[in-house]
Amino acid sequence: MLCATLGSRCSENGLDTIQLMKWSVWIGMLAAGSSAVAQAPETPEVRGHESAPSFRIRVETNVVTVPVVVRDRNGRPVGNLEKQDFRIFDNGKPQEITGFTVETTASKATAAEAAAPPSGPASTTAPPVAATTPQRFVALFFDDFHMPIEDVARTRNAAWHYLSSPARPGDRIAIFTSSGKEQVDFTNDSGKLHDSLFRLAPHSRMTQLIKGCPEIEEYQAYLIDQQQDTSALDIATSEGYECHCKTEGNTSSDCRDAQLRLARFEAAQIWGLAEMQSQWALEAMQLVLRRLAAMPGQRSMVLVSPGFLTVTHHNQVDALVNWALQQNIVINAIDAAGL
Helix, strand or coil, X not given: CCCCCCCCECCCCCCEHHHHHHHHHHXXXXXHCHHHHHHCCCCCXXXXXXXXXXXXXXXXXXXXXXXXXXXXXXXXXXCCXXXXXXXXXXXXXXXXXXXXXCCCCCCHHHHXXXXXXXXXXCCCCCCCCCCCCCCEEEEEEECCCCXXXXXXXXXXXXXXXXXXXXXXXXXXXXXXXXXXXXXXXXECCHHHHHHHHCCCCCCCCCHHHHCCCCCCCHHHHHHHHCCCCHHHHHHHHHHHHHHHCXXXXXXXXXXXXXXXXHHHHHHHHHHHHHHHHHHHHHHHHHHHHHHHHCCCCEEEEEEEECCCCCCCCHHHXXXXXXXXXXXXXXXXXXXXXXX
């Protein structure tokens, strides 16, 4: 019994019409055998469908947070600025400001009032006050491998002036150095920060080498030892000749040749030590960035340094900057000589 419509059901066998039709097709194909294949129209086994290919271009950009504090001539923060009041440049090229927010800090009194329980006869004891969760971590990194004593004194005084200003309850400050000495981890204890700051001192191993005659600086040593720069070598040789040959009345070519060999030897020593100190400073920065990455909230590192040679460390520097960018850590560099 076949039902009149496809949607109806057969009451005798309890089978759907669609199922009966499928079975009849399969029985017919089995009965016909190979002849059914011969009589079937020739159709391609694979049919092409003309449709637009699924194509997507994905572009990734890095968004950098640039915190700014604007103060007037009296040192008071200016809070009525808007996005159009700022411009950002990267290597002299203007950059688009994709987001802009103004952060304000509620006063301690307001925060205490908001946390206080309602007054009344039922309030006999005050509930414990929850500790403030740190929201901003700032690491002050002093490059004591490359700062002379005058730069150390200047920068620590400026840093203490910054730390003496009223801080937000959620701020935590740390002091780190290239040498790993006189450090203090993140804290809001001004006494610990003061003691660490005023124990800072130069720890360069280069001082005794570059104070001789000839006085070869790090970059000049790089030119002589790595670039085989004859002009840089001639300058060092002439300085040594003036100090050790002419002053002693020995103007022979042998004395000049001896100063040439001495200049090459000292340049190799100075450059080797400069390479090690640069490597140590970069490794110390990497440890500080990893420490910052484990902290919540806003994270930033203030690098205080007169600068040092990184001509052979480009890949390492790029890796540090890119990793900090991925972790949303802001790096601010301050020239210790011009602070």
